[in-house]
Amino acid sequence: MGRVDDFVEAVTRRLRVDPAVHWDVSREIRAHLEDAAAEARDRGCSEDESIEAALSAFGDEDELAEQFWQANRRRMRLRAVATWAWRLALAPAALAVAVALCLFSVRTIQRLIEYLPHGNAIQFLAGPDPRVEPRPTLSEEETFLFEHLTEELDDAEALVARDPDDPVIYAHYVRLLSEQFLDAQNASDAELNRWLAVLDRGAEIEPDNAMYHYLKAALWMVRGSDAEHGKGICFEYVSARARDEVEESCGVRLIVRDADAIARGLREFYQGIGKAHCTMHAGDVALLRTTLWRRPDTLTDYVAQLDRHASQLMPHCSVLRDLFGRLPACAAWLVQDGQESEGTRLAAVMQRPAVQFGADSQLVIEVILAHFGISQATGQAPEIYRRLGLQEEAAEARQRFEQSQAAWNDIWRRGRTWDEEFERRLTQEGSIFAASWIPARVRPDVWEWNAPLRRTEHVYLERLALGLMMGAFALLTVAFGVAGLPYLWRRKGGEGRPLLLFVGWRQTALVLAAAMAPLALYWAWTRLGPADSLARSVYSGFWQRVAELAAVYLLALSAATAAAYRAFRARCAEAGIDIGPAGWLNPLRRPGRALVCATVSLAGGLVAFGIAAAGVGDLVPGLFLPLVGGTGLLLYPCVFALWQMRHVGHSNPGVVENLRSLGRGRLSLGVTLIALVGLVLAGLLVMFHAMVSERLVLQALCFVAAGAFVMVLVYVFARPAPAGPEADRLARFRGTALRSMTPLLAACLLAFALVSHGYLDRAEAHYLEPLWQSDWRWPEAIEHNTLVGYRDYMRELNQQWLAAHGPGRTTLPE
């Protein structure tokens, strides 16, 4: 048929620019000429005559060449543009999607490894760099406030300059400024005077707030003395947390360098004790901030705001703590110095700042600090009285100390009965948030308050589970893309005649629909199912959700693969290529083989786990399920495809040949890359084994290396290579299929990710909703309420004092 080939070539030569169209048209003309020649032969013509008759009936070759070119010119131009766009945008975009999702998974795993074992709930839930966003509708003034209500002194100064008489804003500024007060000994006189002026101005703004006097007292005391911690008066007390054990605490010893400064400090102190209030408005500032922040829809946002609350600097607490330590030491020094009346006077009132501060406390740290102050003052007072020979006063002081200790310990003792139930619920339902929150351990109602957060936390963990699944899917997509690269490379220098044309948009839509159907069903099940089906345990529910997602993933993958194969098969059938029995790549039609392949894949995961365990010793038990399951999941599609290929003209060339091909690195770029990754990781592990102190990181590295090793083993022992006369066609089919699968899988992946994330976003906002209907929006309030009993005790003490001595008295009556 050389004459026919020449004729066809002459007619179609101008179509060569598009190999697919050229192939299609050539085949059609050849089929026509074959039919015409066969008919001529049937009429009794010879072979040559029949061919000549067919060719002459077909027409003049030059004229036809022009007509074919004109008829197909537009189509070829469109295809050229589509191919160009495909290569330029779609394939890289698909790989980019897959790689981005891989990175998302890597971050997920990193967060699981870094934060979960250490119990850093804030960092685990909010990420390493939590950000707080403002409300969208802030006025100009509020925007200024949002931008300047930071923990920077410059910003605080700007706020005061704008609103100089606001007590809360001024207290915020002084709070930040007081960070420098503990260094008062090294401060210049000018600086000290400036600080004192700032505090005087504070006392003017709030005449009934003792805080400014106490800060001045602290400034003078720090300036005039050195404190030796743990070397002062010691006293015994009953511990609240350590099951009523008796412990000892030792106070500060004062080495006075400037008695005049101490006297000035005491004068300021006595100015403060008669005032009704003592506050730095730290809680008010926190509350002011929350009015400027956007209402959080996600746990990450909420926890980021918590983190901002928690990072609110408490320098005034440090200064007050120092003052609370120095006051009893100062009384002891006065007694020792022979100023007995001054010592007696101070010993009687030295717990007063702590009581005032505790009565007005807004934050939990302030309550705890007030308790410290009262304990130090009342705990050391009996010894000071004893040194003065006042036994009766000493006994009374000891009684006061025991009363305050009892009020404190009572709060913690009540929590103990709840402790066991708390542990049980924590194990049953699970919550990192509740586990890391002390008040939840102390009060049962805090557990109830915690419910929205626990549910949201479960959704957050589902997102992490989704991240892991996405990673598995994305890795597979990347593997397809990489495995298709050599075919693309070889086609470049080959004949340039593809055996398969693009499957078409309708077929692509069918594949996408097939992949999305299980996902849509799963979405409907989780959305329409009982509300609590989402709120499951961290410890059991998390992995349960991973298993569910894995099942959905396998189903979606199977459906997508089956639909894609159907599309390719239809195209191959049109092109006259036999690619084996129908549905060979469809696990749904081969459940037996699918089961065997799943078992083999899990066994692969077990082998990898075994190798990793042998490499770094005992693996963390909690990692067994995710690691083995994850590897099995990744191996399954590969194992299934490898096995099925044996039924479509593939055979295993043998271990030796496979090793050779692996060495050449040409036949399977994907496996070669996996082998290289495994080797590099193994090498790194050997080199840095002693240096990597983080056991989990070491184990993860070892496991990935072992997984790569297992995949290479599977390749070496089970690689199917196209065989027989159709080998070249099969290889090309495989290449085309691999190339086409990459964007398809990436599209499925993207759709899966978008649907799931959309759903999880709504779920998080839905579960956070009840939190905003409660008065206790912020755990700070909850914590404070936990210790509210002690705050009330201090309020009572404050009221008693004010009733006895009258509010507004600036000095202690003699």
Added chain:
Amino acid sequence: MDFDKELVKGTTVPIVLQLLAERQMYGYEIVKVVNERTDGRFEWREGTLYPCLHRLEADGLVRSRWQEAPSGKKRKYYRVTARGLRELKRHKKEWTEFAHGVNMLLMGKVG
């Protein structure tokens, strides 16, 4: 009887659409059917049919797919689309009016 080349060329599209509207056919089959029905009067240059089919396909009037013919060989079958049917209807109407006009002029009669 040999028809004028231009006259044949002008009628190729409606003829092809009409045949494909009856059933799906591959190129050689279309030629055969035309020759059978016209007793070979048209004597198409067979090759010219294919550029015509490709143009129709590019215009969305016909659609093609490779499938097995009764002979067992793979053939590229064409079938008309809904748009093709509308186009055929338009062609038929145009032809009727054209023939009517030509008859009136040449024969001096209607029909």
